Amino acid sequence: MGTSDVQDLGSLLLINIPDSKTHKKRSFTVIGEPYTSICRKYVSLRLENIPERQYTGHCLRRTSATLLVDSGANLTCLKRHGGWKPSSVADGYIEDSLANKKEIATKI
Template sequence: MEAIPKKIAKYLKLEHPERYTGHCFRRTSATLLANAGGDITLIKRHGGWKSSTVADKYVEDSIEGKKKVARMI
């Protein structure tokens, strides 16, 4: 499984393909789920995390989260 992210990065001609790991897939999928409006419970279930704190660290600054803050302001 570890070789697959590197192969994808090479195919896409991304810089430093050796830096891509399965962790990248977990982080990206959690962020995409957040961007699609998934709540923390759904994200935790998707990633298999028990802790909201851990799951939250896998989500990059999501577009949905930024919109929510902007609406609050």
């Protein structure tokens, strides 16, 4: 991925993931402060001659899945977000979720 994959649309940033292991085009948005400002600063500071693909779509997918589950999302929402058809991959994110661990601890 490169800085050209980031479209600044004012109140949000649209990030295009040019290729993935599933060969499906993917994109996601970054909204709200301070997140949009952090991304804009990163794009402005990134040197032109740095090779692209230092961050893969997969690392962004894992991070966003983890954040989504930690915010309380259910399995259906997570599968839709990550594009997973089988539940087995998505279940791992829910199982490892800090929010899930807290919920279980309060029930014990």
